Amino acid sequence: MADPLLRVENLVRRFGGILATDNVSLDVAKGELHAIIGPNGAGKTTLISQLTGHLLPHAGTIRLAGADITHVPAYRRCALGLARSFQITSLLLEFTALDNVALAAQANDGHSFRFWGNARKESHLRQSALAALDRVGLANRADVLVSELSHGEQRELELAVALATKPQLLLLDEPMAGLGATESGRMVKLLQELRREVTIVLVEHDMDAVFALADRISVLVYGRVIASDEPAAIRQNAEVRRAYLGEQHAVTRHG
Numbered sequence: 479m480a481d482p483l484l485r486v487e488n489l490v491r492r493f494g495g496i497l498a499t500d501n502v503s504l505d506v507a508k509g510e511l512h513a514i515i516g517p518n519g520a521g522k523t524t525l526i527s528q529l530t531g532h533l534l535p536h537a538g539t540i541r542l543a544g545a546d547i548t549h550v551p552a553y554r555r556c557a558l559g560l561a562r563s564f565q566i567t568s569l570l571l572e573f574t575a576l577d578n579v580a581l582a583a584q585a586n587d588g589h590s591f592r593f594w595g596n597a598r599k600e601s602h603l604r605q606s607a608l609a610a611l612d613r614v615g616l617a618n619r620a621d622v623l624v625s626e627l628s629h630g631e632q633r634e635l636e637l638a639v640a641l642a643t644k645p646q647l648l649l650l651d652e653p654m655a656g657l658g659a660t661e662s663g664r665m666v667k668l669l670q671e672l673r674r675e676v677t678i679v680l681v682e683h684d685m686d687a688v689f690a691l692a693d694r695i696s697v698l699v700y701g702r703v704i705a706s707d708e709p710a711a712i713r714q715n716a717e718v719r720r721a722y723l724g725e726q727h728a729v730t731r732h733g
């Protein structure tokens with residue numbers, strides 16, 4: 479069988495006495511949308527940060543398409559096809575939507591050392607930025623300042639920024655956070671489209687979105703993967719229901 483696109487083996491990360499990542503092993507196949515769920519503080523963001531290289535593990539390995547990237551610095555992982563969107567918005571508020579995406583496209587081009595005010599003037603950067611905006615439905619908002627975009631539009635823009643680096647693996651940390659029902663619905667629809675083109679790891683608390691989107695779901699509790707399976711099996715898993723899904727999420731919603 480071919481290597482999975484992402485293979486995580488026995489990853490460990492501590493913060494003082496806390497085992498934030500406790501021997502996590504995880505495979506994500508190419509083309510899969512793999513959701514990671516779990517209670518607050520379970521270690522989801524810590525895991526994503528190790529995948530992107532913003533945080534180094536204390537033990538374990540991370541492989542991308544077979545290559546060991548455990549010690550590859552973050553900026554080179556981006557060039558290898560990893561992109562992330564942050565749980566906390568990382569957009570430049572006083573720049574336009576187009577500028578934000580063009581800057582990401584420029585960084586991917588390996589020209590980030592140049593004065594970045596030039597990004598929007600270079601036509602190929604402008605073209606790929608516009609294409610990324612178009613993919614998230616923001617083409618007509620290109621010249622609007624980020625501070626003037628709605629919260630939902632900002633989250634879509636974060637996706638466009640990630641897409642501008644032409645990733646093969648997209649890591650999304652709570653893209654639905656703070657969105658209302660209508661905006662969440664739009665985001666789910668958008669992710670349905672994007673998943674056809676790019677492998678996605680999705681951290682999300684919105685269980686309707688997770689169960690609508692995921693091919694597989696891994697459940698993290700206290701830094702440990704307690705289950706990794708197809709949605710139907712996760713829904714039935716007694717330990718998962720006890721530890722996380724519980725009654726309030728009405729696991730019965732779809733079945």
Ligand SMILES: Nc1ncnc2c1ncn2[C@@H]1O[C@H](COP(=O)(O)OP(=O)(O)OP(=O)(O)O)[C@@H](O)[C@H]1O
Pocket residue numbers: 493496498516517518519520521522523524525
């Ligand atoms: N920089 C840090 N320094 C110290 N402790 C940290 C740090 N980052 C995370 N932690 C701790 O590690 C554990 C995992 O946190 P993490 O943010 O990864 O959880 P999470 O699953 O993303 O939670 P949430 O659903 O609230 O976003 C928590 O106990 C948290 O307090």
Ligand SMILES: [Mg+2]
Pocket residue numbers: 522523524565
């Ligand atoms: Mg988090």
